[in-house]
Amino acid sequence: EAGVTQFPSHSVIEKGQTVTLRCDPISGHDNLYWYRRVMGKEIKFLLHFVKESKQDESGMPNNRFLAERTGGTYSTLKVQPAELEDSGVYFCASSQAGLAGIRYFGPGTRLTVT
Amino acid sequence: SQQGEEDPQALSIQEGENATMNCSYKTSINNLQWYRQNSGRGLVHLILIRSNEREKHSGRLRVTLDTSKKSSSLLITASRAADTASYFCATVLLYSGAGSYQLTFGKGTKLSVIP
Numbered sequence: 001e002a003g004v005t006q007f008p009s010h011s012v013i014e015k016g017q018t019v020t021l022r023c024d025p026i027s028g029h030d031n032l033y034w035y036r037r038v039m040g041k042e043i044k045f046l047l048h049f050v051k052e053s054k055q056d057e058s059g060m061p062n063n064r065f066l067a068e069r070t071g072g073t074y075s076t077l078k079v080q081p082a083e084l085e086d087s088g089v090y091f092c093a094s095s096q097a098g099l100a101g102i103r104y105f106g107p108g109t110r111l112t113v114t
Numbered sequence: 115s116q117q118g119e120e121d122p123q124a125l126s127i128q129e130g131e132n133a134t135m136n137c138s139y140k141t142s143i144n145n146l147q148w149y150r151q152n153s154g155r156g157l158v159h160l161i162l163i164r165s166n167e168r169e170k171h172s173g174r175l176r177v178t179l180d181t182s183k184k185s186s187s188l189l190i191t192a193s194r195a196a197d198t199a200s201y202f203c204a205t206v207l208l209y210s211g212a213g214s215y216q217l218t219f220g221k222g223t224k225l226s227v228i229p
Contacts, residue, residue: 003156004156031214035219040221041221042118042219042220042221042222043157043202043219043222044219045216045217045218048214050214055214056209056214056216091156091157093156093157100144100145100162100164100206100215101144101145101147101206101208101215101216101217102147102159102162103157103159103217104159105149105156105157105158106156107154107155107156108155108156
């Protein structure tokens with residue numbers, strides 16, 4: 001079974017540019033999550049999809065971040081325009097219902113905004 | 115607000131020794147999970163302990179949970195160089211009737227096992 005995949009693995013962009021991150025969850029997992037870790041700090045929740053619907057987007061920092069999951073399969077997270085403080089590692093995770101919250105994480109996308 | 119907080123932030127031990135990492139949290143939980151992250155990789159689920167459990171074992175891992183003190187510990191026995199990684203605790207709360215669980219992570223403990 002393929003795990004959660006993320007693309008790209010690393011992105012370096014200038015302040016003001018746009019970046020789109022992609023996540024492909026484990027097949028059959030309805031739940032998809034985005035998390036972010038800024039260097040040295042805790043892993044913070046961004047949002048949660050159930051199929052194509054946003055269940056909880058309380059962790060999204062501001063309206064420069066837009067997440068989509070059209071068709072309930074893969075998801076994208078767009079940052080536009082990027083700011084320096086957006087730098088960090090963005091993790092995607094997926095899960096099945098009824099497994100007490102166990103998440104399966106992707107390898108992350110390291111975003112560097114210069 | 116930050117929930118799980120691991121202690122120590124960094125730990126360096128010799129291969130064969132035991133490693134103990136602690137996690138403190140602030141609110142009620144349904145369960146608590148420990149994850150490992152190897153450099154450049156995603157987090158991998160290690161073990162889950164429910165709020166009504168006090169201790170759980172999985173191979174060389176032993177997890178304890180004290181809900182009265184709102185703390186948990188992860189013990190790795192007979193450590194190996196391959197255990198070198200960051201370890202995170204995640205407190206888990208059921209937050210909706212649809213069975214959705216909210217995970218809150220700490221900053222992690224960076225474990226280095228020296229061969």
